[in-house]
Amino acid sequence: MPFFRRSCLALACSLPLLAMAAPSAPGPVYGEQLQGFEYPYPLHHFNFESQGQALQMGYMDVAPTGPANGHTAVLLHGKNFCAATWGDSIKALSEAGYRVVAPDQIGFCTSSKPASYQYSFQQLSANTHALLDSLGVDKASIIGHSTGGMLGTRYALQYAPQTEKLVLVNPIGLEDWKALGVPWRSVDQWYERELKLSAEGIRQYEQSTYYAGHWKPEYDRWVDMLAGLNKGPGHKRVAWNSALIYDMIFTQPVFYELPDLKVPTVLLIGDADTTAIGSDIASPQVKARIGHYKVLGKQAAGRIPGATLIEFPGLGHAPQMEDPAAFNKVLIEQLTLGRPV
Template identity: 35%
Template sequence: MKRLLLSAMLATLPLTAHAADPVREPYGIGLEGFAYPYPVQMLPVVNEGEPLKMAYMDIKSAKPNGRTVVLLHGRNFPSSYWAPVIGVLSEAGYRVVVPDQIGFGKSSKPSGELHFDNLARNTIALMDHLVIPQFDVVAHSLGGMLAVRLARAYPDHIDHLLLAAPIGLEDYRLYVPPTPTEKIIETEDKLTADGYRKQLEVNYAMKLQPDQVTPLIDARFNIKGAADYPRWLHAFVSSSQMIYREPVALEVPLIAQPTLFVMGGDDFNAPGKPLAPEVLRPKMGQNADLAKAAAAKMPKARVEVLPDAGHLVFLDAAPKFNELMLAFLSATAK
């Protein structure tokens, strides 16, 4: 009954951009019409009995070093935003595999709910399909939470783990009351492109140039004209509930692989912070300190904090991030 009510609600949502937005040439909810920097392939997967397709890019280096890096994206971004990092890794000899997780980017948008365990299984299924038994992981934001679950569930597959401004280093349930899915749907549907830009600037301390920001906004808002936009919105809101309902903070100290946290000094992002009681909000999102506390409990972890960088640390401080990443990955694998 709950699923039927939610489906009915989604079906009544407006399918065109709000008046505050400019007229946009619509993309499909699989980002049809939005270009990725490398060819995209599809892997069939089944989640909760539903046949789906997982999109991914597989970039082979012209001078291979025999190593592979998997890049895991954040919630608000298509995996195409990894393009600069892909170039750096490929030039250094790494094969780079870049999936869009189910529910995101060019991958299928499921009718059911998203779960980190399913996303982790899908990622391993992709690497099995590519016959890559061991690999390194570089993960950003929500991708950091997935990387934690991946490292815990499939430790023999992962050599190095780089967490770039991960979320989930604290349990947001300790601060934010449960929020009905219907309320999140309503809030997300009302968000305009200008409002999203302000979110990036405030919540993420974004320091990107306009030409870097525009594709991120287009990828989010040009889908609002798609006929099946409500299906995308359901998946997007499900990812928000997944972050809240499936914390990984207690698992982080249990990671045994060599781990590098690269944190933005200006990154105080914490999902759900505006919904927390005002007295608790300042305690949330102390991400650099949270990373240091977690690393102190881990056998092979360290933290680098990059000043004047926000949540998009690998773009805000690209030269230093790339230097740290290459040095870390080139260390002796397990």
Template identity: 40%
Template sequence: MKYLFATALFGALLAYSFTPACAAEREPYGIGLEGFAYPYPVSMLPLVNDGDQVRMAYMDVAPAQPNGRTVVLLHGRNFPSSYWAPVIKTLTDAGYRVVVPDQIGFGKSSKPMGDLHFDTLARNTVTLLDHLQIAKADIVAHSLGGMLGVRIARAYPDRVNHLVLTAPIGLEDYRLYVPPTPTEKILENEDKLTADGYRKQLETNYALKLPPDQVTPFIDARFNIKGSAEYPRWLRAFVASAQLIYREPVAHEIPLITQPTLFIMGADDHNAPGRPNAPEALRAKMGQNAELAKAFAAKMPNGRAEVIPDTGHLVFLEAPAKYNELLLGFLAAR
């Protein structure tokens, strides 16, 4: 029954992001995901990051009956922001304006050649709020977006009402387990990865509870780029995001968050970036994410953790009914 429910809610995303023609018959996507449709109109915000002219893509979705509040959705590393489609509908149906950016280096946004930094991504996101004349918003973040959400809440506390961390990574400092890996080595490994290998990687690392066909748009979003003339630039940006996760931990900041914070965790989500590179004796200690979230929530002045059974990393797609119940209930609490 859970799969049927997830399939129904996720169908809208598939309709927008996946066409029946096989990938081999399609022209390659551009590195700005040209050719990969999003569920709502996409706008671009010009920015300057480290002296580079870049553009930040975003969706700004208005509700039919506004409640006067705005939610910002922050995506994960391996997913275009279009995967938030079911959550966007849930929130707009409840009256929320929903702003959904692709961070610089991801999705339809610019792909810089240099390093990525959470402080820069946080500043970009707040600049977007300024551009849209949004003084304060609720932040709902997933995976890598959870690390960014922590940084935004800490650096700009007056701009955040509530923080929802959906299966976040970064609940531990991966440097304590994984030795540094040269960028060139990560580039080599990522370039060798096949579409089948990537599917297995997602299924293993994320304990996905979705039917295989629902994972296909994520495979396409990455591997249709591989035929692009600018694929090396995309790959460089993708690898920069892996180094970002490793080099800029946020775990030590989480207990200091003062805004009401809800962790929504999948019980089976043991995702831990870099675990294959850790010494074998340490690997089993990594990725105890549900337990880490509960421990953090207990230390925070306004923290709470909810764990959804039989659910992996894509908790809002795998258990949509329970996720929506927790999300809307938390946001409605003043």
């Protein structure tokens, strides 16, 4: 999900000279594992070994605040998100009686940023499964947003018996961008791009792509989260892991395996979303035919056996953040549907 930076022509050359010379607001700076950023619930760390190195995953494990229903919901974040961005949904699910586990995947947010790591959705699924096993969670509903939707799909394919229900929230990967003509980027090219991220570039991209041109002041916290992590002391390590993760997303489509899903699946789609990996370097012809969630949601529902599709008209890439009350009501209804009383 590329971030666009304004050119001199688009921004600086249109401003008075004094404004051009003024330094940009510094904003917050966070540690390599997002130290200094406040999570909505207590943060824990799962220490484990993977690919010959000691790693740790940050996660929240929130007990029910309402009458416990004996079920667990696992929330998987997207590429430009963190477990913290699920805060409203964690609260709603906990009040509805769920135990809620929300991890940060390796390479993201409060988790390790390895100097080298062979990223795959299978590996991240195995890491998540190991975390849940350490917490005594044998079966859970898996709720994945954006890149977390790709991961959730892989998890449900890999661990079907442990997946009670799969909920995909504006998942990316409902199309194969490479097969549709989006050019390949090398990891080095991704790395150079990630090194240049800025808060203004992040905000521009998210407003135009995620939120259908709209913006709310509360979104600034999440822009600062990403920008502060990127410009902190772990700047290069954060950018390198981000580059490796983008390569994983682009080269490891789950699109072709959607018909193989054997667990109850729900698609929750903000239909104004236009997210598509590589759209910034695609030709105008290719860009015009990718990232149309109003179409992609319906197509995916037709390819996943027995899938349920619920659309949120006018909402974008993150309906759980754009309209938390409406989203969480639907989410809890769908998790409960079909369950024996």
